[in-house]
Amino acid sequence: MxxxxxxxxxxxxxxxxxxxxxxxxxxxxxxxxxxxxxxxxxxxxxxxxxHASARRLRMRKSSTIAIRLDPMTNGISGALLDRFLHALTEQADARGIRILLFTAADPAAEIEQIRKLRAGADVDAFVLTATFHGDPRTEWLVENDVPFVTFGRPWGANDMNNPKHLWVDVDGFAGMREAAIHLIDQGSSRVGFVGWPSLSGTGDDRRRGWQAAVEERLSTSDTDLAALNLSVEDRLEDARDAVVALLESDEKIDGLVCASDTLALGAMIAAASVGRSDLPIIGFDNSPVGQAIGLSSVDQTLDEVAGGALELLLGQTGGDLVHRDAAAGDTRHRLITPHLVIRQPLRLLASDAASTPTATKSAVGNHKNGKETQ
Amino acid sequence: MxxxxxxxxxxxxxxxxxxxxxxxxxxxxxxxxxxxxxxxxxxxxxxxxxHASARRLRMRKSSTIAIRLDPMTNGISGALLDRFLHALTEQADARGIRILLFTAADPAAEIEQIRKLRAGADVDAFVLTATFHGDPRTEWLVENDVPFVTFGRPWGANDMNNPKHLWVDVDGFAGMREAAIHLIDQGSSRVGFVGWPSLSGTGDDRRRGWQAAVEERLSTSDTDLAALNLSVEDRLEDARDAVVALLESDEKIDGLVCASDTLALGAMIAAASVGRSDLPIIGFDNSPVGQAIGLSSVDQTLDEVAGGALELLLGQTGGDLVHRDAAAGDTRHRLITPHLVIRQPLRLLASDAASTPTATKSAVGNHKNGKETQ
DNA sequence: ACTCAAGATTTGAACGATCAAACTTTTGAA
DNA sequence: TTCAAAAGTTTGATCGTTCAAATCTTGAGT
CATH class of the missing domain: 1.10.260.40 (lambda repressor-like DNA-binding domains)
Incomplete structure (x- = not known):
């Protein structure tokens, strides 16, 4: 045949x-x-x-969900979308749903792409990532009755309550709080925070998590709280420089939690370079790099995020879109609690030994055994 | 309406x-x-x-290419597939072709997935990544007349000449050779190589590039060549340990080229920890982490790879599959020459200063200005 | 004016599936 | 045994597009 x-x-x-x-x-x-x-x-x-196309034509649904693939220049945590995509594809497959990719340089271009895919009946629904304050995309989607779910909650107050806006997000507050509390439980009494400038809702959320833990468990004064709270762009160098300055101005700091692995890595380098390799540091994202270097980090459990996104769109099982208006209040969004992954840090260098090659040799070689203590 | x-x-x-x-x-x-x-x-x-489905039904083609999304546990260079995907999606879009994702735990599962997608007329062609020696997938695809192209050349000798096997690959030999020659031109006279155990064709290819450069430009003896040639798994720690040992046993080494950014990062840490932060190191993949840390690296120009893959499948332009038998000999594969990206390395620490906080302060702060010399 | 080809447009059939309704067979109770 | 209801199966129409062939229009050559 x-x-x-x-x-x-x-x-x-x-x-x-x-x-x-x-x-x-x-x-x-x-x-x-x-x-x-x-x-x-x-x-x-x-x-x-x-024949998939014949079926789709007759059924008037494409059983396909589209997601935009970012240019992804966001450095170390880059693989995040990658892992999310993998989880999404896997779980969608189980429901008989396919994942289609598209690209766009900016939100306007993304809307245009969505319009095209939609008009061609190519796609039933969309998954949006990296939502931001006053995001024009969600507004447009709601306006045009296009089914979608966002990974990232809407940060505008009015959007937050829009019943047509389904979203899944990771509870940065809970994650960062858990990280800080872990350090405190391990004996830290002065825990700093390295985050982003207060514009991104995500960053503020994580900052509040740290703050909550510190206020709850430690008697840190408000002025100290401000001093322990760093804000830098999500770049290794910026984080390193800021942390070096912090550690030099405040010798008593005995723990750091960071809003990203990029920042955490910068902090690790900073700590090592001022002779404080022992400083416990926790990042956020559980990136591959962090894994490679033994960085403790808050993992976003992207499986759950992907599963949640699909559930909101398609219901508990199956591949049929659920009518948004039918969804009850609390089934319109999902806040996933991330979990802390503790690792034995890889020593960047033997900071407490003399800096001659021979002296450092054994110290470096022993990284796998020695349990770091604070 | x-x-x-x-x-x-x-x-x-x-x-x-x-x-x-x-x-x-x-x-x-x-x-x-x-x-x-x-x-x-x-x-x-x-x-x-x-209506895309109606058109596809009538035209008897789906204008869709599928690609498997790896579990992606390959650490630091993880974003590689990510960037390739992005380039592929973008260029496919220009041809009116969509990219569909699927997952599979192993080659057998992948074949099964391909069979399904194919039988449902869901997909016209496939892009395979991470080919290996004796890959069962390509064999099956050729056998069943499924159009495909691989990113990665076939390493089996017989496959290599199979006219039905289209492939694109990055010329690791040329890339690594260029990296080594760059170091030599900059004054290095004893350049080592950190690669993977001799099993992966890719690794051997890169190793030969280094070897060619060294034999061509330096008078390194065969015994020395063997001593300068490290083989470790693609892990930060392994690379670090091996390089520490190498640097301690051979003080004259003044340059290192590595088969991956992961290895290069391990090497950087090793160099720093034995007080040789100045050692020039070049990696491979130009990963985001490498970028963040100022690692020089060989960039795979994934745009060209993606473009080449599509050209092999679809011809110069348009979205119609080109009949493989019609392709002339040299249009059946494409070897892309990568290019070297030179960066100013971010100092991991101030190794040549005393290791007290105050002493390291200024050295670290100056990272942006000082040009490293060998 | 007449013919014929080329140019421009329309009509009927097909792609491969599902839906809705019609038809046939089985079942169970009177 | 009879008949209605339930169960099982088939037929005709349809989804929105493109292909192939038919029809209609235009224009040049005689």
């Missing part, structure tokens, strides 16, 4: 009609077991699979 | 027939300019786009 087998071929082989084959595939319960078996055999024999 | 506009709606609005609208879209040249304009106006006014 030259072409792929069609439902008609299967029907002929099983001596039944098209529709019966269709029923075996879609509503097996209504087919007599005997007949069903015969059809199933024919299907297997011909290695038949329904 | 409740449903999306169809070609019929446009036809009515422009007072022409279905087919004329179709012609305006697909073969505008045969439509009288006057009529064409009228139709174009109607299309714009209704924001019409052809």
């Amino acid at each position: 030259d072409r792929l087998p069609t439902i008609e071929d299967v029907a002929r082989a099983a001596r039944v009609s098209r529709q019966t084959v269709s029923n075996v595939l879609n509503t097996p319960a209504i087919v007599k077991p005997e007949t069903r078996k015969r059809v199933e055999v024919a299907i297997r024999k011909l290695a038949y699979r329904p | 409740d449903r999306l506009p169809t070609i019929e709606d446009v036809a009515r609005a422009a007072r022409v027939s279905r087919q004329t609208v179709s012609n305006v879209l697909n073969t505008p040249a045969i439509v009288k300019p006057e009529t064409r304009k009228r139709v174009e106006v109607a299309i714009r006014k209704l924001a019409y786009r052809p």
Whole structure:
């Protein structure tokens, strides 16, 4: 046979009609077991699979979800979207849903792409990432009744309550708080925070988590709290410089939590370079680099995020879009609690030994055994 | 209007027939300019786009290429596939081709997924990554006449000459050679190599590049060549330990090229920890982490790789599959020459100063200005 | 004016599936 | 045994597009 087998071929082989084959595939319960078996055999024999486009045309749904692939220049945590994508693809597959990629240079271009994909009936719904304050995309999507879910909560107050805006997000507050409390439980009594300038809602959320932990467990004064609170762009160098300055101005700091692994890595380098390799540091994102270097970090449990996103769009199971208006209040969003991953840090250098090659040798070699203490 | 506009709606609005609208879209040249304009106006006014599934059903092609998204545990260079995907999506879009994702735990599962996607006429062709010696996937694909292209050359000798196996790859030999020659030109006279155990074709290819450069430009003896040639797993710690040992046993080493950024980062840490922060090191992959830390690296120019892959599948332009048998000999694969990206390394620490906080302060602060010399 | 080809447009059929309704067979109670 | 209801199966129509062939229009040559 030259072409792929069609439902008609299967029907002929099983001596039944098209529709019966269709029923075996879609509503097996209504087919007599005997007949069903015969059809199933024919299907297997011909290695038949329904033609996806034909089915989509008839069903008026594409069973496809699109997501934009960022240019992804955000450094160390880059693989984040990567891991999310993987989880999303895997779970979508289980529901018979396909994931389609697209790119766009900016929000306006993204809206245009969405418009195109949508108008071509190519895609049923969209997953948006990296939402920001006053995001024009979500506004447009709601306006045009396009089904979507965002990874990242809406930071505008009015959007937050928009019942048409489904979202999943990671509870940065809880994650950062857990990280800080872990350090405090391990004996730290003066824990600093390295975060981003107060513009991104995400950054503020994580900052508040640290602050909550410190206020709850330690008696840090308000002025001290301000001094322990760093804000830098998400760059290794910026973080390093800021942390070096902090550590030099405040010798008593005995713990740091950071809003990203990039910042945490900068902090590790800073600590090492001022002879404080022992300073416990916790990052956020659980990036591959962090893993490689033994950085403790808050993991975003992207499996749960992906699962949550699909559930909001499609309900508990299956691949049919759920009507948003039908969703009850608390099923319109999901806040995932991340979890802390503790690692034995890889020593960047043997800071407490003399800096001659021979002296550092053994110290470096022992990294796997020695448990760091504060 | 409740449903999306169809070609019929446009036809009515422009007072022409279905087919004329179709012609305006697909073969505008045969439509009288006057009529064409009228139709174009109607299309714009209704924001019409052809229904993708209907078109695919009729045309018997899906205009979709699928690619597997790895679990991606390969650490630091993880974002590699990410960047490739981005380039691929962008260039495919320009050709009217969509990129579909799928996942699979192992080669057998991947074959099964491919079979399914293929039988459902969901996908026209596949892009495979991370090919390896004796890869069962390519064998199966050739066997079953499934159009595909691999990112990564076939390492088996017989596959190499299989005209049905299209591939694109990065010339690791040329890249590593260029890196080593750069170091030599900058004054290095004893350049080592950190690579992977001799199993992966990719690793050997890169190793040979280093070897060629050294043999060509330096008078390194064969025994020395062997001593300068490290083989470790692609892990930070392994690389670090091996390089520490190397640097301690051989004080004259004044340059290192590495088969990956992961290894290079390990080497940087090793160098810093034995007081040799000045040691020039070049990695491979130009990963985001490498960028963040100022690591010089060989960039894979994934734009070109993606472009090459699409060209092999689809020809110079357009979205139609090119018949493999029609391709001339040298258009069946493409070897992309990577290019070296030189960066000013971020100092991991002030190794040549005393290790007290106050002493290191200024040295660290100056990282942006000082040009490292060898 | 007449013919014929080239140019421009329209009509009917097909792509492969599902839905809705019609038809046939089985089942169970009177 | 009879008949209605339930269960099982088939037929015709449809989704929105493009292909192939048919029809209509225009224009040049005689």
